[in-house]
Amino acid sequence: MGDLLLRDVRPLGGASVDVLVRDGVIAAMGSGLPRVAGVLEEPGAGALLLPGLVESHTHLDKTLWGLPWYVNAVVGPRLADRIDNERRFRAGSGHDAAAQSLALARAFLAQGTTRLRTHVDIDTDAGLRHLEGVLRTRETLGDAMELQMVAFPQSGLIVRPGTAALLEEALRLGADVLGGLDPQAIDGERDASLDLLFAIAGRHGKPLDIHLHETGEEGAATLAGILDRVQSWGMQRRVVISHCFCLGDVDEAGRGRLLERMARLEVAIVTTGTASRPVPPLLACRAAGVRVAAGNDGIRDTWTPYGRPDMLERAMLLGLRNNLRRDDELALALETVTSAGAEVCGFADHGLAPGCRADLVLVQARNIQEAVVAHPERRLVVSRGRIVARQGSLISSATIAGSTTGA
């Protein structure tokens, strides 16, 4: 963890200050801070300073980032078609989840993401192979990136016997969060599936992050079932619903009732702002007091050809999807990839104030609104006080690898 004196930067577009970092933590912020012997000084040239960006939902283990182009010719529009296609691809390709997750995590870091939650496939074909791969990536990245792992039953839980035991093993091996997936649409038994999921989380004392693709009334019923169990298991503030498409297509009264319960139970939403389908409306969620964070979901994998590991671009996509045009609305878009992401995932000490972890991102923009709509090049990325990237590129792999033993 590093020491650094960053000169002349504008935190969130405010007046220019200097930022002193000691031992990877912001020690002081102010105008004309005195030089400190032995501390590297870096000119900020009046750039906009953002806190480290937060990716709250991706799938590092699946990505084909950096590999030869994957020709996507998937036939069939259903979720199950994509899941089956992916399992077939993996069986034939010898997919290396360690190498792939490292490649994409490094690309995220170069774009200013210093904290990241990734869902890792656990199924009875792949076993714990993907988890082991992402664990290696976490070890390699060390201090340079805080990486949370969700043990994710991509192929179903109850519908695929043996998966529950693998999930428990994954939590013992170091997964931070228990994942879930469509207890009705995929597992076919909403109550049994949710009961099992909450029981495992309870046994291991882990938070939950549940993929909920189910739409309309089916999804609303599942969401209500989740909220019932949050209450009965005392899991307030420890449950995240990813996607939660149903909030985009239930009637307004029903949505209002669900949001009110979510706010009360402190259940958060992670959304991609998918352009092609109903999504949780950001302004309505915030107005109800529900926290919303953003994620890219999969990037360049067998599911999708799209994706760039750029959380500012993701904030823009959320803005476009939610028709956020006013300056105050664009500030909410940025929040989903900064403070709200940190809160929702539980990344501690995030922000731009003394005592916060010194994860700092400089961009050439006049204000945070411009940073969202233009998602400009990252001029400088600092992670725990160490400079890790300049002009959108990691400064050297040695630095990142070296941080595994840094102290």
Place this chain on the structure above:
Amino acid sequence: MGDLLLRDVRPLGGASVDVLVRDGVIAAMGSGLPRVAGVLEEPGAGALLLPGLVESHTHLDKTLWGLPWYVNAVVGPRLADRIDNERRFRAGSGHDAAAQSLALARAFLAQGTTRLRTHVDIDTDAGLRHLEGVLRTRETLGDAMELQMVAFPQSGLIVRPGTAALLEEALRLGADVLGGLDPQAIDGERDASLDLLFAIAGRHGKPLDIHLHETGEEGAATLAGILDRVQSWGMQRRVVISHCFCLGDVDEAGRGRLLERMARLEVAIVTTGTASRPVPPLLACRAAGVRVAAGNDGIRDTWTPYGRPDMLERAMLLGLRNNLRRDDELALALETVTSAGAEVCGFADHGLAPGCRADLVLVQARNIQEAVVAHPERRLVVSRGRIVARQGSLISSATIAGSTTGA
């Protein structure tokens, strides 16, 4: 207009070839073309070669590109709120449509757009001031960019007496296309408004490009009214509907009937692929034989903080909105910003073949699919055989200005 021998480029991702340009036109394409005395050689280094990109719907005259940040605090969700806000802003700001349109057009060119259709506001407050500004920009750009102007009644036609005469004057002064706007929702008299619009177009022998924001059944009725008049006025292949949101929310049978008529009358659609509202479904339109081109609409103006003059990013946004994931579908997304754009707007000699105008764009991508999803930096932009931009920046303003007298 220039001569050039571009070595080792992959047209649309195909095998590497050389491209010989004479007098601004592609003269030959092939492997190992012989050196030509006096012709500049440029190495392509195996980059992907795309034809010049086409912007089919923007508003150069409105943009605040390069100006101080415009704080958007528009109150009210209606189209009329934004129109009124814009008129108020202009009255107070002394908006310079010549300088602004030139700044944004140059930014488009740097990103590989060599042909562009822009709607220019004509109303009884601003008169022809915006048109005169964009005419100056067209003159300044000269050969470097082909710029089509649509005389656009942004504040309404019938509802604002005096506008019709201004539109006619605009066509006489050099506007290429007559524009229209929501004959029911804005003008309040669908038939009278459309009759007047077609009469003006007929009198001046100009094609039409009609903004249609009206939704659902209201929009479908207007669209049907437009199609009736295309037939009675013999305007086949000369009418474009911009936005055409109603095709995204009428019932499927109704949509099918409208698309069938549009295909028969060769009426085309220009879409932005707006993420926050219903849009014409690209695959259904193409399957029905309706041509679809893409546009950014306004960029950084009082309406919207968003927008980058990058047609590859726009193709990506269309892909995301239409959930295009397969390689063959991504090729359709690229088509909307290349060949379909040229066809729909009537830009002649577009493409990558001998005889085509030598508008060439090089990007570092393995194939056209990657160019869409990654919208990478434009390594080289050639317009009519002259190199105008490298690495995303115009090589010098002198070159562009110089092209006004080039021959």
